[in-house]
Every structure is written in structure tokens, then in C-alpha cells.
Amino acid sequence: MPSKRPPRLTGALCAMLLTLGACANGDADKGGPQTPEVGYVTVAAAAVPITSELGGRTVAFETSEVRPQVTGLIRKRLFTEGSFVRAGQPLFQIDASLYRAAVAEAEANLASARANAMGAEEKAKRYEPLAKMQAIAEQDYTDALAAARVARAAVAQNAAALDTARINLRYTTITAPIGGRIGRSLATPGALVSATQADPLAIVQRLDPIYVDIQQSAAELTALRRSLANGRTQPGSTAVRLRLEDGSDYALPGTVEFSEVTVNEATGTVTLRARFPNPNGVLLPGMFVTALFEQAVEPDAMLVPQPAVQRDFDGSAFVYVVGKDNKAQRRKIVTERTAGANWVVSSGLKPGERVITQGLGNLRSGAAVRPVPAASAQKVGAAGGKAAKGE
The missing domain is CATH 2.40.30.170 (Efflux pump adaptor protein, beta barrel domain)
Incomplete structure (x- = not known):
């Protein structure tokens, strides 16, 4: 015959069972600690300039100073200040009266020298047969021949003087030595200029x-x-x-x-x-x-996004990489410069390693992580847990 339990005991047992069930359901809802999700990039060696x-x-x-090569008064300025000039373009005109007279004098001297040379050469020609017949002294012929040669040298000398006079006359028109932009004029019409002056007339x-x-x-x-x-x-x-x-x-x-x-x-x-x-x-x-x-x-450098690189108390750089069994590892690196939005890492990393760039807030070395590529959508930290539950 079944025994009858007191009503109070039966009610207490039911209440205990309901409490345990509720606690079990609450623990199931909360769940255990979740593995944080982190974003990573895979580093590779690349040529970095x-x-x-x-x-x-x-x-x-090119820079050229416009300078006079003869002495005289400037009569005209033939250019516009600040304009472009071509090589050989006239810039200043110096009074050429004396230089034209010098050319005329040199031409006259050359004509006189040529006339003297012609007479000396003819005399030497006439003396040559007479000297052979001993109709005149040999010395007279030698003197006539030497005089003819001196006269020819005088012709060359006067021709050179004429060239010099013509060059000086040409220098009375001062031209641009090169093509380019000319600056302001440093001399005005009426100024006396000379070939030995220190200041230029203009600069091109x-x-x-x-x-x-x-x-x-x-x-x-x-x-x-x-x-x-x-x-x-x-x-x-x-x-x-x-x-x-x-x-x-x-x-x-x-x-x-x-x-x-x-x-x-x-x-x-x-x-x-x-x-x-x-x-x-x-x-x-x-x-x-x-x-x-x-x-x-740098042919074998590696680029790491700047947010991934952190600094220690001594100023040295370090990053977190995804190590064995998906655990975060703290790694010291050497980086001295940037390239765009990246740090250039010269040592401390190997090609193919996964460097964590997102989810670094509370990350510690040795902690388990769930790595995903940095370009994909992520649920990082506590916010990720809420998103998983649809909260």
C-alpha cells in the first residue's frame, strides 16, 4: 500500500525542482566565455621604394649678363623689359660715330699698304733678271726682294686692323647672347658704358x-x-x-x-x-x-597597416600575430619609415604570417582568438557577442 507524503513536503520538492530548472535555463542562456574575433592581414615580401x-x-x-664690349654712350634701348628675347636680338645701341671713322681709316691704310706692296713687288721683279746678268749689284736685288716682303706684311697688318675696326663697330649694337626672358634694364639712354665696367646692362x-x-x-x-x-x-x-x-x-x-x-x-x-x-x-x-x-x-620589405603596429614603453614597435592553435603572439619588429598607410617592416616578420589589425583592444599574448580576414565583416569583442545573439 503506497505511503502518503505530507502535502507540505511535496510542495517543497516541487519548488526546489522548479528553481533548479530555472537556474539551468539561465546558465544555458548566458553561455560560457566566447573566443574574441580578430581581423588579420597576411604579410608578403614586396619591393617598396x-x-x-x-x-x-x-x-x-642658362643665365647670361648683357655687357658692353666697347666704350660709348647708349643711344637707344631696343627691347621691352621682362619680355622674351631671342639669341642675337639687338638690345642696346651705342653711339657708333667714332667706330665708323675708325673703319674708314683702317680701309684707307689697307689701300695704301696694298699700293706700296704692288710697287715693291714690281721693283723686285725688274731687279731679278738684271741681277742674273750682273747688271746691278746682288745686294740691290736682295734689298728690293726684302722690301716687297715687308710691303706684303704691311698689307696683312692693315687688313687685321680693318677687321678689328669692323668688329668694334659691330659691338656698338649690343645683342642678346642667349634666348630667354630679359629682366629690367640697368642702364638708360645717355649713360656712358665701357667694356671694363663691373655692372651688366641687363640679365637674360x-x-x-x-x-x-x-x-x-x-x-x-x-x-x-x-x-x-x-x-x-x-x-x-x-x-x-x-x-x-x-x-x-x-x-x-x-x-x-x-x-x-x-x-x-x-x-x-x-x-x-x-x-x-x-x-x-x-x-x-x-x-x-x-x-x-x-x-x-627595398626589394624584400613587408608592409603592415599602421593600426596594427603598437609601441612599447621603450619606444620599440610590436605587433600581434596569429600563432599556433589560433593563439595571439606578441612579436617585436623593426620599422623605421612608412609607405602610404603602412609601416615598412624590415625585420621581425616572415612572409605568410598573419598580423592582427582589428580587435586589438584587450588582446593579450597567448590568448585564443578566432581570426578572419580583415576585409570581411567581423564581430569584434563584446559587440560581436551581442550581434550573435541578435540583441
């Missing part, structure tokens, strides 16, 4: 193309050459880009042409010269610019 940003100044491709500059003289530290250049010699880097491109003083970029690229072979003792720098086209005259001599060019290429 070493870009240099160096200051420089623009220099005219050729600005298309134009040079940019770039200053680089001798220590940096030496380190670069040593790196090229060791094979750690390869020669880069000779193409150069310019950034102007207002921060804008110059539209046309240039080319590095040569490097000086001496170091400036005052600044410790070496001058590199680049050549740029300047068809619109945007670049003017003396402008300060910034040159950007790839001096070398």
Missing part, C-alpha cells in the same frame, strides 16, 4: 627647361650608397616630383641629372641637380621647393 623628401631651389637653365635667363638644386645630407647619401653596395636596396628611379611653397604639386615631373662630387663644408650637404620642363613659366629662379623622388627600392 625609399622615397626622399628634400628641399631645393630653382635655378635658371632661359627658364624652360629649369634646374632644381636639391640638398641632401652627405651622411644620408653615404648610407644609401653603402646599402646599394651591400645589395639590401636596389637603384630607384631618376624621376622627381615637386611640391611648391604653397603646398600644391607641380604638374610636370623632372629627372635627376647628376650629383656633385664635393660636400659643402659649411652645410655638410651634397647638391643633386634635377631638370624640369617649365613651358608655362610657373617655376621662377630662386623659388624654394620640395623634391620627392625614389632614390632606392
Whole structure:
């Protein structure tokens, strides 16, 4: 015959069972600790250019000072200040009266010398047969022959004097030595100029193309050459880009042409010269610019997104990588420069390793993680747990 339990005991047992069931359901809802999801990128060796940003100044491709080569008064200025002039174009006119007279005098002297030479040569010709017949003394013939030769030399001398006079007359018209843009006139009509004066009359500059003289530290250049010699880097491109003083970029690229072979003792720098086209005259001599060019290429460097790189208390860089069994590993790296949005890592990583770039907030070395590619949609940290539950 079944025993009857007291009603109070039966009610207590039911309440206990209901409480245990509710607790079990609550623990099931909360679940255990979840593995954090992190985004990663796979690093690979790549050729990364070493870009240099160096200051420089623009220099005219050709510069010529317009100077007088004879003495005289300036009668006319034959150009417009600030305009473009061509090579050989007349710029100033010096009073040519004295030089025209000098040419006329030299022409007369040459004509006189030629007449004397003709008479001396004829006399020598007449004396030659007479000397052979001993009708005259041999010395007379010798003297006549020498006189004819002196007369011919006088003709050459006077011809040279005439050429000099004509050159001086031509120099009274001062022409442009090169083509380019001419500056302001430093002499006015009525001014007395001479071939020995210190100041030029004007300056002509050729600005298309134009040079940019770039200053680089001798220590940096030496380190670069040593790196090229060791094979750690390869020669880069000779193409150069310019950034102007207002921060804008110059539209046309240039080319590095040569490097000086001496170091400036005052600044410790070496001058590199680049050549740029300047068809619109945007670049003017003396402008300060910034040159950007790839001096070398690091062939086996690795790029890591900047958010992945962190700094320790001593300033050293480190990243987290996805290690064995999907556990985060803290890895020290060596990086000295950036390339765009990435750090260039020279040591500390191997090709194929997965560097964590997202979900770094509470990450610790040795912690288990669930890695996904950084480009895919992710649920990182606590927010990810809520998203999984649809909260």
C-alpha cells in the first residue's frame, strides 16, 4: 500500500525542482566565455621604394649678363623689359660715330699698304733678271726682294686692323647672347658704358627647361650608397616630383641629372641637380621647393597597416600575430619609415604570417582568438557577442 507524503513536503520538492530548472535555463542562456574575433592581414615580401623628401631651389637653365664690349654712350634701348628675347636680338645701341671713322681709316691704310706692296713687288721683279746678268749689284736685288716682303706684311697688318675696326663697330649694337626672358634694364639712354665696367646692362635667363638644386645630407647619401653596395636596396628611379611653397604639386615631373662630387663644408650637404620642363613659366629662379623622388627600392620589405603596429614603453614597435592553435603572439619588429598607410617592416616578420589589425583592444599574448580576414565583416569583442545573439 503506497505511503502518503505530507502535502507540505511535496510542495517543497516541487519548488526546489522548479528553481533548479530555472537556474539551468539561465546558465544555458548566458553561455560560457566566447573566443574574441580578430581581423588579420597576411604579410608578403614586396619591393617598396625609399622615397626622399628634400628641399631645393630653382635655378635658371642658362643665365647670361648683357655687357658692353666697347666704350660709348647708349643711344637707344631696343627691347621691352621682362619680355622674351631671342639669341642675337639687338638690345642696346651705342653711339657708333667714332667706330665708323675708325673703319674708314683702317680701309684707307689697307689701300695704301696694298699700293706700296704692288710697287715693291714690281721693283723686285725688274731687279731679278738684271741681277742674273750682273747688271746691278746682288745686294740691290736682295734689298728690293726684302722690301716687297715687308710691303706684303704691311698689307696683312692693315687688313687685321680693318677687321678689328669692323668688329668694334659691330659691338656698338649690343645683342642678346642667349634666348630667354630679359629682366629690367640697368642702364638708360645717355649713360656712358665701357667694356671694363663691373655692372651688366641687363640679365637674360632661359627658364624652360629649369634646374632644381636639391640638398641632401652627405651622411644620408653615404648610407644609401653603402646599402646599394651591400645589395639590401636596389637603384630607384631618376624621376622627381615637386611640391611648391604653397603646398600644391607641380604638374610636370623632372629627372635627376647628376650629383656633385664635393660636400659643402659649411652645410655638410651634397647638391643633386634635377631638370624640369617649365613651358608655362610657373617655376621662377630662386623659388624654394620640395623634391620627392625614389632614390632606392627595398626589394624584400613587408608592409603592415599602421593600426596594427603598437609601441612599447621603450619606444620599440610590436605587433600581434596569429600563432599556433589560433593563439595571439606578441612579436617585436623593426620599422623605421612608412609607405602610404603602412609601416615598412624590415625585420621581425616572415612572409605568410598573419598580423592582427582589428580587435586589438584587450588582446593579450597567448590568448585564443578566432581570426578572419580583415576585409570581411567581423564581430569584434563584446559587440560581436551581442550581434550573435541578435540583441
